[in-house]
Amino acid sequence: MIKVLTEDQMTLQIIKVLKEGKKKEFQAILEELQPYDIARIFEGLPEKHHTRFLLLLDSEQIAELIQEVEKVHQLKILSKLGIEKSGHVMDLMDNDDLASLLEDLSPGKIEELLSGMKQEESKIVQNIMNYPPETAGRIMTNRFVWIPQHYSVRESVEKLKIFAEFSETINYLYVIDNDKKLVGVVSYRDLIINDESEKIQDIMYSRVISVSAYEDQEEVARVIERYDFLAIPVVEKNNELLGIVTVDDIIDVVIKEANEDIEKLSASGKAIDFDTKAHVAAYRRLPWLILLLFIGLVSGTIISGFEETLSKVVALAFFMPMIAGMTGNTGTQSLAVVVRGLITSDTDKGVVTRLIIRELKVGLIIGITCGILISIIAYVWQGNPVLGLVVGSSLVMTLIIGTLAGTIIPLILYKFNIDPAVASGPLITTLNDILSLLIYFGMATMFISKLM
Amino acid sequence: MIKVLTEDQMTLQIIKVLKEGKKKEFQAILEELQPYDIARIFEGLPEKHHTRFLLLLDSEQIAELIQEVEKVHQLKILSKLGIEKSGHVMDLMDNDDLASLLEDLSPGKIEELLSGMKQEESKIVQNIMNYPPETAGRIMTNRFVWIPQHYSVRESVEKLKIFAEFSETINYLYVIDNDKKLVGVVSYRDLIINDESEKIQDIMYSRVISVSAYEDQEEVARVIERYDFLAIPVVEKNNELLGIVTVDDIIDVVIKEANEDIEKLSASGKAIDFDTKAHVAAYRRLPWLILLLFIGLVSGTIISGFEETLSKVVALAFFMPMIAGMTGNTGTQSLAVVVRGLITSDTDKGVVTRLIIRELKVGLIIGITCGILISIIAYVWQGNPVLGLVVGSSLVMTLIIGTLAGTIIPLILYKFNIDPAVASGPLITTLNDILSLLIYFGMATMFISKLM
Incomplete structure (x- = not known):
């Protein structure tokens, strides 16, 4: 024990x-x-x-x-x-x-x-x-017991005894007709509590929920999770019974899919675990980092475009990391909410519209709160009210845009059947970096005469 | 159908x-x-x-x-x-x-x-x-059937018939002794394939794996996932049978825990889904953002400390977002690998040491590759070989440090029984921001005479 x-x-x-x-x-x-x-x-x-x-x-x-x-x-x-x-x-x-x-x-x-x-x-x-x-076809097993619908409870028990070693440890028997089509299901418990002479077709439950062999494994997991099933039958297009997917495999699917989401959101590279060799892990992580290096250079080019503004008011550089960082983070927050929400929620037009309006409101609340705060801090720190205004109003705008970008981009990808998590955290962060720099230095250039 | x-x-x-x-x-x-x-x-x-x-x-x-x-x-x-x-x-x-x-x-x-x-x-x-x-005690149910060990198969089937409606749809019967202590388990299938007169204690499996009622639900999920169980019995300290946890609840636990990890890694705020009201979502996300605002100001203060360097070579600002961004990202990558790895791996001293050395190597490979690349780009773009050298060697150092920070910080938190995911992405990112600015401007100040 x-x-x-x-x-x-x-x-x-x-x-x-x-x-x-x-x-x-x-x-x-x-x-x-x-x-x-x-x-x-x-x-x-x-x-x-x-x-x-x-x-x-x-x-x-x-x-x-x-x-x-x-x-x-x-x-x-x-x-x-x-x-x-x-x-x-x-x-x-x-x-x-x-x-x-x-x-x-x-x-x-x-x-x-x-x-x-x-x-x-x-x-x-x-x-x-x-x-x-x-797909379901890939994770199904044929280690299960099926019985023809005309069997009696006694005959079913006999068959179960013969295949006892053979069946996986689930407690359903699937019932088929003469064409091997799935027509019902009985549980082991049904066999125990019913009379031996009863016909299976009289005691079986005939509204079986099944999945196609080509169904995505994530969708299979969703069905099993919703209905609290221990197994689900897998059928051909003509409803012919092919196999079953069991709940233990589904737990593995759920863990794997969650890990994949995290990998993509953090761009940490595919399938790196504690046992992965250093050069393999580095090789898997490098493509992202090199892409980000070039995107980072785009930010640099934008800043270099505002070189004159920056050289006149060097203090503008002090607030650059804060604005870029916060815009990136708020985008990542929205992204995570959307990616995980898509797993459990259905999405129709109503849901999507409500979500976008919700995130717009969130962006407004967050933007105005943080904007006022930083305006006061910038004014007190640098003693320049115009600088406070420029920093604060930039932050309001970038936080609203950042929130919306983190919401809308994954939704668009999802609409086009691309996994929304590929719009991974770093990509949204970097995109928001660029947007925030444009807004911040744009504002500063407009007010340059009052900033100096 | x-x-x-x-x-x-x-x-x-x-x-x-x-x-x-x-x-x-x-x-x-x-x-x-x-x-x-x-x-x-x-x-x-x-x-x-x-x-x-x-x-x-x-x-x-x-x-x-x-x-x-x-x-x-x-x-x-x-x-x-x-x-x-x-x-x-x-x-x-x-x-x-x-x-x-x-x-x-x-x-x-x-x-x-x-x-x-x-x-x-x-x-x-x-x-x-x-x-x-x-804990296990919180998600256990008492809707299951237990039988005394001295019952025969026939008596057990009788009891099962009486409680058929009552038991959840799992296919085990738990066997107890006179003190209500858990001594074995039989499956419904065992009842079907054995003779009616057999004694339960002769056909039961007596090495039952059980969990304590105070066991963390994540650990319960791990046990069920490992052994592919459909349910696991929950016992008191004295092995008295209290209830069972079923696999359908465990799927919910696995999804919930994965979502919590993602929420923490992206600091997206606790329990925000598509139905959360805007002001509630904003309220949950704001604490993090305000904290990050102040941390961002620390970056600003560091830059202001190098104001002289920056005003002499404004071009230094062009590479700032790239260096800070990449260091932050590599840290997040390591963090995600560690957080998810801790879920499935055991951690002893050997594993931890190997992991840190592996990540050090990863940091070296990534750092040197990206460092050489950016040196060349910076030199070609700005026509200044010393600038290329400063940017490149800063990146090598910051990427190595960023990778290690993303590895070691969650491990330390884990060691002190703090959930490593609270060292969320944004925190590591921001910390790495600060480190990278110090290194970058420190290097630049050292070579300032040759940069101008």
Whole structure:
């Protein structure tokens, strides 16, 4: 119940048992653990123990293990097993997990690995891989139990007993007609609480909500989240049942999509985690930074256009970072609200109009508050009321424009089916930088005679 | 199967039926819909139809509806029902949903609402509300079925039939001993595939993973995500079974926590969505912006300290936004990597040290690449090799420091149990702004004679 040993102690004990080659004791330790924990220990072991570790497992255990380890370990394990054993292990893996293992490999390598599998299993995996990435078809599994509608409860239970090992741990049975079309669903609980002689078609729920195999995985997650489902059936256009997507995969989708939003909003580069190598991380982050370098030079060019104004009143430079920074930040704030809001809200014209008007009002309130504040500070600091007025009124304008830019740009991108998060924080920030400099120095140039 | 009517058409049809008071037809329409869809239609109806809508529902349907509508509607519905009916509805609600409905109300209002409930149900809700927010105890439900370990499969099925309506749609039965302590778990599938006379204690899985009622909900989500559970039991310190947390609530937790991270990283203000009123949104965003205004003034003060340098070489101002902007951005990139990484990775000393060294290398590669690039551009643009050198070498230094600041600051906060995301993007950006200005103008002042 309570794990008394720490992971380190467990690892030491396993190394000891492995060295002595005691299969029974090894299996006794594993029985105490969940697949996730076994995988963590396996990954933590020095590489030299891996082969012996695998030798003491049966195919089913390896299939469970391989689904829980990092991709790099997955490929190492398969190549250690050899074609025949690895084929056997792959037969036992969930098809969606296997498909995501294979997707980044070369066609030749994929063919080599698939050749060791049963033909029917390998065909199913290849089918899954034909769907576009990030769709329902790609994350569905065929490890579920379907029954014809004319079955009785007793017949269904018999079938369930036969496929007990085979079905994922969800509690629905999907019901199909003679054309393999999805016509209903019954829960395991329905089987328990109904009489054995009842016909499935009389007790099934026939208004099944399903998704198309080509549906975006984010949309699938939204449906499951809304209806609190544990799984959702995936169908062809003609409503033929293809597979199911389970809630555990959906949690992974939700986490992944949230991480992608954060990556894009912060332009932190795709898929960098703690284990990414330095040169890879740098390579992924550089394109953005170099783009930003050139955009930054645009700001510089604008300032150089106002060189005369600036050389006459150097004090103007003191307020430059504040104005540019605040405009950038207010834009990022709006952007984050819009990007996350689009995930959970429907968007019709009414919602969008209301949102833009709302953000306009927010910009007004924020702009006027901060504008008055900075006017007073600038006047007191530099003793020049005109400077205070120029700084303050610039800030009012830039904050309103910044707020609207942070709202409208992602909405336009969304309208054109571009992920709004690509209008990432830094891009909005830099755009707002440029706008704010133009407004600020424009105002200053207009009032230059009174500023000096 | 396929919804033929759009939501608007459905709404119109419901208004028609409501006006004519046809209960049967109204129920026939609702039967086609999931609770989530009914709630969307209810919220979309003009307020004047709400009372009649509720009159045509029974308590159970209202309980399902209320769990799917926005909080503001929840309270309106309860007040429309009156104490007696609302008490009845609240008895039927999931306890965790009810607890989160009540949590923001005044003690007086809570007492008033609870007074209409059955005493045992109201006690359970009050118990849940005694746990700290965002813990397992707060999101657990008592709608699950437990059985004593000495039951047979047949007895368990009997109990399940009695409580069929009562249990949430998960497929585990938790097994307890005479002291109500959690000793095992069986799945509905186990009940189906085993012989009726088998004893539960012989077929149950006894190494149950459970969480303490005081466990943070994010940690609960991590456990469920790791082990692909559909539910996890919640226990007292002495292992007494209190309730369960189900995976549908965990999806909500994962989305909420990701949104909170994004809110903090972008300092976009707490809990602003598309429906937040303008003055509320402005009020939530202003504190950050005003803080940033003052920090921006610190940058201004630094620049004013270098007024002499700047007035001699006004061209220095051209590169200011680029250097400050890029340093800020590289810091935000590192920050995002660290904040999201901390969610999925364990952190020991080794991991942290490796991460800091990795980011140092990243900073070096990024800094040197961008530094060389900008040196050449600055030289070509301004025709001054010393200016190119000052700008370039400043950028190298600021990018390295910016990367490290974005890495180390959140790690320090994490070490002291402060949420690292509070070192939000804008804060790191602004801090890096200040550092970069000091370095840039410091370098420029050193070489001032050669710059002119």
